[in-house]
Amino acid sequence: MRRLKMVSLVGTISALLIVGLIAPSAWAGFPPCTNSEIERGECFTSGRIGGDSVELGASESRGGGGSGPQGPRRERPTLISQMTDQERAEYFAEEKALAEQEGRDWREPFWTSAPPAAPTAPITLADIASFRPAVGTAGMEPNGWMVTGLDTNFFSAATTHVVDGELLGAPAAVRFTPRSFTFDYGDGGSARTATGGGSWASLGLAEFDPTPTSHVYTTSGTFTIDISVAFGAEYTLDGQNWTAIAGTLSVPAARFTASAGDATTVLVARDCRADPRGPGC
Amino acid sequence: MRAVTYGFGMRSPVWRVGAALAVLVAALAVGGCVEDEPDTTPNPEPTSTPLFESDEEALAAAEEAYGRYQAVEAEILADGGTNSERIEGLAVRDALVAAEEGFADYRANGYRNIGATKFETVELQHYSASSEDSKDVVGLYICLDFSSQDVVNAQSVSVVRPGRIVRQAFEVSFDLAQSGDELVLAAREPWGSNDVCAA
Numbered sequence: 001m002r003r004l005k006m007v008s009l010v011g012t013i014s015a016l017l018i019v020g021l022i023a024p025s026a027w028a029g030f031p032p033c034t035n036s037e038i039e040r041g042e043c044f045t046s047g048r049i050g051g052d053s054v055e056l057g058a059s060e061s062r063g064g065g066g067s068g069p070q071g072p073r074r075e076r077p078t079l080i081s082q083m084t085d086q087e088r089a090e091y092f093a094e095e096k097a098l099a100e101q102e103g104r105d106w107r108e109p110f111w112t113s114a115p116p117a118a119p120t121a122p123i124t125l126a127d128i129a130s131f132r133p134a135v136g137t138a139g140m141e142p143n144g145w146m147v148t149g150l151d152t153n154f155f156s157a158a159t160t161h162v163v164d165g166e167l168l169g170a171p172a173a174v175r176f177t178p179r180s181f182t183f184d185y186g187d188g189g190s191a192r193t194a195t196g197g198g199s200w201a202s203l204g205l206a207e208f209d210p211t212p213t214s215h216v217y218t219t220s221g222t223f224t225i226d227i228s229v230a231f232g233a234e235y236t237l238d239g240q241n242w243t244a245i246a247g248t249l250s251v252p253a254a255r256f257t258a259s260a261g262d263a264t265t266v267l268v269a270r271d272c273r274a275d276p277r278g279p280g281c
Numbered sequence: 282m283r284a285v286t287y288g289f290g291m292r293s294p295v296w297r298v299g300a301a302l303a304v305l306v307a308a309l310a311v312g313g314c315v316e317d318e319p320d321t322t323p324n325p326e327p328t329s330t331p332l333f334e335s336d337e338e339a340l341a342a343a344e345e346a347y348g349r350y351q352a353v354e355a356e357i358l359a360d361g362g363t364n365s366e367r368i369e370g371l372a373v374r375d376a377l378v379a380a381e382e383g384f385a386d387y388r389a390n391g392y393r394n395i396g397a398t399k400f401e402t403v404e405l406q407h408y409s410a411s412s413e414d415s416k417d418v419v420g421l422y423i424c425l426d427f428s429s430q431d432v433v434n435a436q437s438v439s440v441v442r443p444g445r446i447v448r449q450a451f452e453v454s455f456d457l458a459q460s461g462d463e464l465v466l467a468a469r470e471p472w473g474s475n476d477v478c479a480a
Contacts, residue, residue, distance in 0.1 A: 035383030041445020
């Protein structure tokens, strides 16, 4: 019989896994490969996420002491790389036979390079297509018109928010965080900002003051202004641990059509009694 | 020499626990064993300044940080692990511990590198939207190419495992350096799929 490296390895592992699942900070039971091991080719993958969950189930069914319904059995050695090919083949055959007896699924752990597909494929933006971010309200000041040569203020109120839904068949939540705001001012000018801006009042500014998101129109005419928000996304399946999803999701937030004119035109050409909400009223 | 080179769990960043839970939850759900989950959704938090404007920016920053780390690591490994303090500032946490242990191993066994390990990126795995937490802000998959590298002992005999994987995928993650304006390697672990190296 082969020499055993660590007698209660499976028990230890299962305890670590269970503890790890309850308290992620306690996960750090195994040191990472050193660069010496990496450089000498002694550092291998363990099957990672999928492997963990498979092993968790398996070890639960065996109990921690290394003896199950089938009697005492050999524990997994620490270093499969220290086995000869024949030893490894024997070991895997034994594991497989045992799994078949117990009616468990079994695949070669550690040594095979192919990981289970689902958990190792990172969640992408496509996977969360059913989660729609809310863009919030957007505004422009003055509302519906601009004075050429003066700042017109545009803003978007999109903020970080959580959308509930389903991911991989399980309840999940996606948190959308605005990463950038794009203002296409319609006159050829555009801005990309980290802030969505705010109304003059909310920023403590006077009318026509410049803001990070404001724009000065130099020519008269009618312009279409588009505001869009690029959201970063994170998901959670347990409501606590958030995993970032690569990329950003760009969503149109608002479109305004508004006219620009000089101050005389826009401020004087209307009657406040007829149009109390008009410019300058 | 350490007894455990790798194992079932190995050290995992917290985010991966979430993925493991995903599998578990999904498995339980199939079995119909999951109660209605309590509403533990945290309230939305105000956003802070984005760390990166785009995927490309995050990728470039992490690639640069890894390149800096590996260049110095290669020098130290070629020098047999001596003057290993050179690595400080280029690696933190797990990556620093693993590096220093490896350098000590080189010194103790008289190993040294001939030729250099090459790295090819890379695929962005994840990055953080904000700098609220400076840990694990970017993750990459990288491919390490050992084809032009050898590790020899004091007798100049190769100590590389026969049949080692010549191009191997790793998962690396980065913290935000204390200066706040660059990344620093925090962890490096083998990655199960070698797809990264296939390209």
